[in-house]
Amino acid sequence: MKKTILIVDDDMDYLFQMKMKVEQFGFDTITADGQKEAESIIETVRPDLAILDLMMESDDSGFILAYKIKRMYPDVPIIIATAVTAETGITFDINSDENKQWIKADLFLDKGIRADQLQREINKLLKI
Amino acid sequence: MASYKVLVVDDEMGIRMGTRRILQNFKVDYPFMDEHIEYVVLEAPTGEDAIEIIDREMPDIILLDNKLPGIQGIEVLEYVKKKLYDIVVVMITSYASLELAVKATRDGAYDFIPKPFTPQELRSSLENITKQLFLKRMTQKMNKEGKLIRFQFLSVLSHELKAPINAIEGYLKIMQERQFGDNITSYNEMIDRSLERISGMRSLIMDLLDLTKIESGKPVQHMQLVDITKIAGISVDTMRPYAIQKDVDIYLNTKEPVMMEADAKEIEIIFNNLISNAVKYNKQGGRVDVFVQQEKNKIKLRVADSGIGMTEEEKSTLFQDFVRIKNPKTKHITGSGLGLSILKKIVEMYHGDIEVESIPDKGTTFTIILPTDNS
Numbered sequence: 001m002k003k004t005i006l007i008v009d010d011d012m013d014y015l016f017q018m019k020m021k022v023e024q025f026g027f028d029t030i031t032a033d034g035q036k037e038a039e040s041i042i043e044t045v046r047p048d049l050a051i052l053d054l055m056m057e058s059d060d061s062g063f064i065l066a067y068k069i070k071r072m073y074p075d076v077p078i079i080i081a082t083a084v085t086a087e088t089g090i091t092f093d094i095n096s097d098e099n100k101q102w103i104k105a106d107l108f109l110d111k112g113i114r115a116d117q118l119q120r121e122i123n124k125l126l127k128i
Numbered sequence: 129m130a131s132y133k134v135l136v137v138d139d140e141m142g143i144r145m146g147t148r149r150i151l152q153n154f155k156v157d158y159p160f161m162d163e164h165i166e167y168v169v170l171e172a173p174t175g176e177d178a179i180e181i182i183d184r185e186m187p188d189i190i191l192l193d194n195k196l197p198g199i200q201g202i203e204v205l206e207y208v209k210k211k212l213y214d215i216v217v218v219m220i221t222s223y224a225s226l227e228l229a230v231k232a233t234r235d236g237a238y239d240f241i242p243k244p245f246t247p248q249e250l251r252s253s254l255e256n257i258t259k260q261l262f263l264k265r266m267t268q269k270m271n272k273e274g275k276l277i278r279f280q281f282l283s284v285l286s287h288e289l290k291a292p293i294n295a296i297e298g299y300l301k302i303m304q305e306r307q308f309g310d311n312i313t314s315y316n317e318m319i320d321r322s323l324e325r326i327s328g329m330r331s332l333i334m335d336l337l338d339l340t341k342i343e344s345g346k347p348v349q350h351m352q353l354v355d356i357t358k359i360a361g362i363s364v365d366t367m368r369p370y371a372i373q374k375d376v377d378i379y380l381n382t383k384e385p386v387m388m389e390a391d392a393k394e395i396e397i398i399f400n401n402l403i404s405n406a407v408k409y410n411k412q413g414g415r416v417d418v419f420v421q422q423e424k425n426k427i428k429l430r431v432a433d434s435g436i437g438m439t440e441e442e443k444s445t446l447f448q449d450f451v452r453i454k455n456p457k458t459k460h461i462t463g464s465g466l467g468l469s470i471l472k473k474i475v476e477m478y479h480g481d482i483e484v485e486s487i488p489d490k491g492t493t494f495t496i497i498l499p500t501d502n503s
Contacts, residue, residue, distance in 0.1 A: 013295035013321055017302070055287055082287075111294050 003126060004028045006047035008038040008065060009081075010056040014111065018051060018081075025119045035061040039068060046073050049126055052105075054082035066105045077125035080105045081113070130163050132188035132258060135170045137178040137204060138220065139197050143243070144171045147191060150247040156258045165258055175199035179207055187215060189257055191241070194221045194228060202228065205235045214265075216257050220245070288332060288465070292325040335466040338397060342473045349477075354392045355385040356427060357420045363399035364418060367407060376410045378403065382420040388427050388500055394474050398429060401467045402494050406433035409492070425500055432493040438486040446484065447472045471496075 005027045009015040012033065019029045030045060032038035034056045050069055054062035066078045106125055109118070136147045148169045155164040170185055172178035175196045181187070182204075190208070194201035201219060208215050219232050220241045229240065238260070241253050299318040308314040357380075364380050371378050399418070406416040410433050419430040438446075447468050475482055478498045486492040 011291050011295060013298065013325065014291070017295070017298040020302070020307075111290075112297070 002026065002028045003048040004030060004045070005122070006030050006032070006038065006041065006045070006050040008032045008034070008050070008056070008062075009053040010034050011053070014053070021115050021118060022051070022122070024115075025122065027122075035065050038065055042069055042072060047076060049077045049079070049122060051079045051081055054080055063105075077106045079107045079109055079121065079125070081109045081111050131166045131168050132261070133170060133185060134167045134189045134191060134254070135172060135178065135181055135185070135187040136191045137172045137175065137196070137201065138191075138193040139173050139195075140193075141173070143193070143220070144173070146247075147250065150250050151254065154251055154254070156255050165262070167254070173197075175201065175204045178204050182208065182213065182215070186213070188261060189254070190215055190217045191220050192217055192237075193243070194219060194232070202232060202235065205232060205237055209236045216261050218253065218257065285336070289329065292329045295325050296322045332466065335470060338470050339466055339473070342470065342477070349391040349394070351389055351391055353387055354390050354395065356388050356390070356395060356429065357382050357384065357386050359392055359395045360399050360418050360420055360429070363396055363403055366400060367403045370404065371407045371416070374407050374410065375412045376407045376414045376416060378407070378416045378418065380418045382418070386420045386422045386427055388498065390478070390498070394477070395429075398471055398474055398496060399431070401471045402429075402431035402496075405467060405494075406431050406435065406492070409433065410435035414491075427498050427500055429496040429498070430493060432491065434491045437488040437490050437492055439488055443484055443486055447482075 005022050007015060007018050007022065007029055008031070009018065010033050015031050015033060019031055022029050027048075030041060030047060032041055036057065038052075050066075052062040052065050054060070056062065058064075062080045062082065066080060069076055069078060107121060109121065113121075134147075134151060136144045138144055148171070151167040151169055155166045157164045170181055170187060172181050176198050178190070178192070182190070190204075192201045192204055196204075201221070205217050205219075208217055216238045217236060218239045218241055219229075219237050220243050221228075232240075238257060239253060241249060299315075299322050302308070302318060303315050360380055360382070364378050368378060403416060403418065410416065414434040416434075417430075417432045419428070419432075421428040421430065472482065475496055475498070480496060480498040483495040483497070484492065485495075
């Protein structure tokens, strides 16, 4: 059976492009354009993996959503994709122990990631 | 009631007790302070005791005798300086040689109080120190907050600038790889979306330039007597093509000239911002009404629309940088989120006020009140 990936982003172009890429990798997708819509989706659907934007309704929507998804489905891997890194100097190293405590994401990716890299990371998290 | 800790370092018990008594009921107030400041007195008979108390209690002010039984006062001062503590040190001494005074001042002593001192001398010295300390801490706090706001602004800005580039780059890659075949028409929607994102980015950059101009210290204002109604007319004409595209009518309801001392460019930015928002957040077949009203000592610029309106909650975030009201009705509306920040900064320069009335699904009215009485 095809695995289902939840993609959440308030940028409609990014959402479209990500959906296209992920479907080309051979997955089913469900999309949401914000934290609120995603929250109502996870009430009824358990995705196999989630790819979340960071800044949506609020600056930390992605983190809040990640937290809520992990609370409901602790085993669902979460990727946070964002454009906020090098320019601001804000980096979230989720592999450091300190950040693992509160950032409930498995992987942190830059939005400019190449399709083949993305596919590799998804497969790794889904253990395919 | 706030309090500052004052540490008295003197081997003479009389001086320590006298200081305690003099400062017991003494309060300092200052027009900028929200509350009075009173003093809690700590005592140290030696320099060694002083250092221990300094590390433990972190006093705000130290009254320091130089001639102490063990280490000298000047060494306590050096210690405070070395630790970069935010403490004001005042030397109290009867042996103030010029050499000591120079050294103590170089090491950061704020003042000297000659010994013996009268209660009045001590109080007035403490009052000055308190005000100086208060202002210094206030400045530090404001600098820190200012920097923080700047940092938040930059981080959101970089997000807003990078998002469209990513979107356009993504579409171009899809086209480069011919993912939907060789027929260019298959990519029409992606081309439209790319152009849309480019125009959004252009308007963001334009708004940023406006904002930088306003924020770069002293804006160069060309103040002269201008006809506000005429400027409103220019702005209405500028916005009309956009309004026609959106099927919205704009009416300038004031005909008579309303004169005011102002920078015509800034007034035009105000109208452009208000009218473009009124068109943007309107409904098909909607209308925008523009009024200029002369009242006693003030001029009101009013732009009313028959648009989608806002809830109270949405209204409260309106003037923050980059805040754009996000809900299903605004989903396809683009903008930089800086327009109203710019508007607000301009209105502040004129010491004016902004009033917003809004009813969801009925419309929004912005009223800018500009005082004309310069006295």
